[in-house]
Amino acid sequence: MKYYTTLFTLLLYTHCFAQDSFQLAKPLAKYESVFFKESAKLELKFAQPGAKIYYTINNDMPSEKSILYKKPIVLKNQFTTVKAKAFCNGFIPSETIEYSFAKEGQKIKRITSSLPNSKYSGSGDSTLFDNKGGIENISSKTWMGFDSDTILLNIELAEKQFINEVLLSFLRNENSWIFLPKQVHVHYYDEGSDTYKLYWKAEYSSATASLPGCVLKGIAIPKPIIKSGKLKVMLVTVNKIPDWHPAKGQHAWCFIDEIKVY
């Protein structure tokens, strides 16, 4: 019997993968926003008979040994990345989907920014701190879309705080010419000298193509040195789309929907 089983499994395998072998598409993810005050809910759907979704919340790649998805995932931690993948016998597992959820940080009083392109102007003054975002749809009113070389964001906190981290939420959809910025510079307001001083900066590469999606980028300040109530964030955008892209040399777009300060 054991012999038969092994032989059969072997033949089944050869059989499945020697002919047309298809990959599963990615599961459907439903959520209101990846930003929240108390908690967020992530619902995953994959109506394919026999298929199962497995997920992780510890940044590991999902496998069939990960957590089996049964009901919507409730997120409460300050920062959680859910990675999920669909599996079904006879099919290549889906690509991994990834959604990062972030809890509200320091209270923000106001954010003023450079003018976005009028086609993607967001939904009013609070667009960048209204806890609404992480929606992959380009035409969602949560996004502010910029096509300028630099973007300036002036952040005013409700109170002076030690700044540990600045979190920026971007859209990446390189097919639609939307790239992450090349650089992010975080400045803090120094009351003594009445000037803005560079706190920290980060760089992101677009040298190779990346999958589309919402991307949270945290800029962690290694040693917060001073309490400040005002931050100035400057983004340097991709002014020339790299050579690997069909639109090489053109100006890329940069899309932002939320800023958090911790």
Place this chain on the structure above:
Amino acid sequence: MNRKHFIRQTSLAATGILLSPKWLQKNDVILGHGNKRYRINTKWSKADALQYPVKDCHEMVQDKKGRIILLTNETKNNVLIYDKSGKLLSSWGTEYPGAHGLTLFNENGEDVLFICDNNRHQVIKTTIDGKVLMTLNYPKETGVYTKQEEYVPTETAIAANGDIYVVDGYGKDYVIQYNSKGEYIRHFGGRGDEEKFLKNAHGICVDNRNKNNPILIVTSREQNCFKRYTMTGVYINTIPMPGAWVCRPVIKGDYLYTAVLQSNSNTGNKSGFVTILDKNNKVVSNLAGSEPIYKDGKPEEMYQTIKAFQYPHDVCIDDEENMYVAQWNSGKVYPYKLEPVA
């Protein structure tokens, strides 16, 4: 566990795979739901890609001789004619750079074709072997077009009386009705906020499933739905297809078949599938798509689940109920054939 039992268990677990005694045969992936399930064959076309290339495979029809006719925007051979086994029989056409819509009509016993050309902004009626019988230019008579560029016809449907309905799915989304001689009768549809309007009116067909009351079904692709109109253009109602970028409706028997170019939840990423609706216009099967689920009479959002297709653009159902799927922008791939599974 005896072997028989093991096989039965495995086949239950391995949904989508056929584990019949003929399990060494090719193409064992089964797509679809309920009694509308199909075995896919991606190697149906035997055409030599060097000699008979394709670009976008836009639409397919079957003629009265049983041959399968494919329309592509490759001007080396805009029309490829196959037998049902995938053998290429003949080809014609070099003058249709924007070949997009292909409709067959049996006109007093003779098969004729209607080609919509996006680039030429024209509808061309031809014999089955490509002789031009009539050319319809942009419909000035409507008063809604000032130049031909505004008019980008994507599909035609021909009524039993020979009336020609053209949808301007990449232009202003009107439906233009002509008589069989190509004389303008009326236009309807177009864009707007009310239900009777259209957005990306990509396809049209005459739904004659109710023999006494034929109606028109028009695609509103960006709105993810079909809209039903009387033969004189009065809006009746909408068939919601949430999540599905439906292409042209194709009626065969009691069913409505359509290619879904992509899933709304994953646009720009080759997320297409094929969907089948029953005579009550209820989705009963999604080939490579999510299992149809209705709640309170309304369909849940649909999406691709298996990457069997990239961007399906049309389906053709032959006289033996086999399905052929033509695809747009999918690496110059020839059509696939899908055979029904009993």
